Amino acid sequence: MAITKISNSGVNGSKYDIVSADNYYMEPIATTLVGVGGASAVTFSNIPNTYKHLQVRGIATFASGTNAIILQANGDTGSNYAWHQMYGTGSSAGSNGATSTATANISVASVSGTVGVFVTDILDYANTSKYKTYKSLTGYDNNGSGVIAMRSVLWMNTGAVTSLSLKFDTGVNFAQNTRFSLYGIRG
Amino acid sequence: MAFTYSKLAEVTVGASSVSSITINNIPQNYTDLKLVYSGRNSAAGAGIDLYISFNGSTANLTVKRIHGTGSSVASYSGTTGDIGVDDGASQTVSTFSNMEVYIPNYTSSTSKSYSADAVQENNATGAYAQLSAGLWSNNTAITSITLTPYSGSIVQYTTVTLYGVKAEV
Numbered sequence: 185m186a187i188t189k190i191s192n193s194g195v196n197g198s199k200y201d202i203v204s205a206d207n208y209y210m211e212p213i214a215t216t217l218v219g220v221g222g223a224s225a226v227t228f229s230n231i232p233n234t235y236k237h238l239q240v241r242g243i244a245t246f247a248s249g250t251n252a253i254i255l256q257a258n259g260d261t262g263s264n265y266a267w268h269q270m271y272g273t274g275s276s277a278g279s280n281g282a283t284s285t286a287t288a289n290i291s292v293a294s295v296s297g298t299v300g301v302f303v304t305d306i307l308d309y310a311n312t313s314k315y316k317t318y319k320s321l322t323g324y325d326n327n328g329s330g331v332i333a334m335r336s337v338l339w340m341n342t343g344a345v346t347s348l349s350l351k352f353d354t355g356v357n358f359a360q361n362t363r364f365s366l367y368g369i370r371g
Numbered sequence: 372m373a374f375t376y377s378k379l380a381e382v383t384v385g386a387s388s389v390s391s392i393t394i395n396n397i398p399q400n401y402t403d404l405k406l407v408y409s410g411r412n413s414a415a416g417a418g419i420d421l422y423i424s425f426n427g428s429t430a431n432l433t434v435k436r437i438h439g440t441g442s443s444v445a446s447y448s449g450t451t452g453d454i455g456v457d458d459g460a461s462q463t464v465s466t467f468s469n470m471e472v473y474i475p476n477y478t479s480s481t482s483k484s485y486s487a488d489a490v491q492e493n494n495a496t497g498a499y500a501q502l503s504a505g506l507w508s509n510n511t512a513i514t515s516i517t518l519t520p521y522s523g524s525i526v527q528y529t530t531v532t533l534y535g536v537k538a539e540v
Contacts, residue, residue, distance in 0.1 A: 209376030209534060236532060237407065266463075266492060270439025270500040279439030283494045307469050309407040314530045319469040319490045334439070334500045336490035342465055369407075371381055371519070371531050 210239070214287035215365040227349040228366045233310040236348065236371025240304045240348065242364040246296065249351040253291040255337065256339040257345045258314065261286055264340045271333035286340065287353050292331040310344040376405065376534040388524035393517040394533050397477075401535030404477045406419025406516065408455075410472040411532050416459040416490050416521025418499050423452040423472060424517045431508040438501040441493075447455065452507070453534050456499040457520060463494040469530065478512040 207363045231238070244253060256265075264290040282289075289363030294300035302322035308314055316339040323332035339345075350364055379401075380394045385421040397404070412419035424432065432452040436447060446455075456459060470489035487503040507513075518531065 210380070210385065236530075266494040267497070268439070268441045268500060269491070270437070270444055270502075277437075279441055279444045279446045279500070281441045281498060283496070300379040301525060305469060305471070307407065307466070308528075308530055311530075313465070314467050315463070315465045315468040315492075317409070317467055317490065317492045319471075319488065321488070334488065334490065334502065336469065336492050336498060336500055338463065338466060338492035338494060338498075340413065340463070340465075367440065371378060371530075 190299055205327055210244050211331070211368050211370070213366045213368050215363065217227050218358045218362040220360050223360050224341040226345060226352040226358065226364050228358070230349045231346050231348065231366070232368070235368030237369040238309045238345065239281045239369060240364065241302070241348065241368040242366070243299055243301045244291070244353065244362045245299050245359040246356055247359055248296045249354055249356055250293045251354045251356055252289045253300065253302065253350055254288045254295040254353050255290045255318065256288055256349045257339050257341070258343060259348055259349065260341065266338040267335060269333045269335040270330055273331050283301050283353045290318060290320040290335055290355060291322040292333045294344055295326060295329065298326045300323060300324040306345065312340060312342050312344055314316055315340050316345060376536055378532060379535045380533040381432055382531040384525055384527050384529040385451050386527055388526045390524055391517055391519040392525060392531055393515060394531070395515045397514050397516065398535060399478050399512060399532070400537070402538045403536040404474040404513070405534040405536055406472040407532045408518065409467045410457045411467045411526045411529060412457040412459050412520050412523040413526050414459050416522065417461065417497055418456040419523055420453060420521040421452050421457050421470070422506070422521070423485070424519065425507050425509070425513045425516055426511060426536045427517065430478040432505065433508070434503055436501055438499055438502040440496045440523045441496050451488055454487040455501050458491050458493065459523070463492070466492055470510065474499050474513065480510050482509065482527050483507040483513060
């Protein structure tokens with residue numbers, strides 16, 4: 185049984201430690217660190233439905249090309265997503281997106297030799313009356329080029345999210361030291 | 372030892388839409404507040420602005436925002452508590468916005484600043500992403516928060532969760 189409350193009521197004496205028992209906002213569910221062989225995809229399966237929201241955090245490296253990370257739910261690789269973004273490049277800003285697509289991009293397309301990062305929030309992921317809207321803060325800097333963006337993705341399915349798969353839109357592998365972590369946020 | 376988040380309140384809109392959502396009696400023993408919102412609006416617009424206000428007053432609020440529409444980007448300055456855009460009735464069904472508002476030092480005896488990041492999705496060209504920086508020029512501690520749409524009503528399945536963030540000094 186988890187400790188959910190600690191009280192010093194009724195304690196005699198002067199020596200006791202105050203410990204927080206209400207630090208239950210955000211809990212780690214799973215994390216994956218890609219090894220020396222690389223990985224074509226990372227999947228978090230059997231996501232419990234006991235949280236209110238989910239957060240996915242990632243830092244990714246790769247060997248070649250220009251690649252963006254896509255986040256697909258429940259193994260859905262169909263054209264059941266839409267995405268949009270607001271972005272800046274250091275010299276210009278813009279907004280664009282795509283509809284009815286399989287490329288649920290949560291990160292900007294970073295170039296070889298850089299490290300892309302993102303934090304993605306999925307609210308009410310277990311609510312079966314809602315499509316799922318992801319909100320992602322993402323970017324990379326290449327000591328010259330770079331992009332910062334706020335992205336959104338819509339998964340047009342009311343099913344509870346039970347798995348999340350991450351891969352590059354171009355199919356290239358995640359390189360060693362790529363890490364993705366999944367957190368549950370309590371409501 | 373640093374403490375982190377505790378849930379202070381949770382609201383879920385039922386079958387009857389509401390004109391606003393208010394969280395009252397906010398405890399005063401935290402350092403910051405974080406509000407997480409997933410919402411939709413009944414109005415037949417291409418996205419309905421959502422505003423935050425404090426202690427029952429819409430006065431003394433100012434905001435700077437940058438937003439993307441899915442095809443263009445712009446910046447705006449106003450005298451509201453603008454935090455983001457909800458999906459309207461003419462947009463993709465079952466689609467709800469995703470917003471977060473952070474209010475540091477909400478009990479201080481100085482003006483209160485907030486930051487907000489918000490997205491609204493739609494299976495079409497138009498969808499809003501927005502970053503906002505707001506100011507409530509009032510020295511009173513925040514004891515209540517109200518969310519009000521520009522028009523229409525907030526519909527069923529909209530959820531709001533308020534967290535207290537506590538730092539032990």
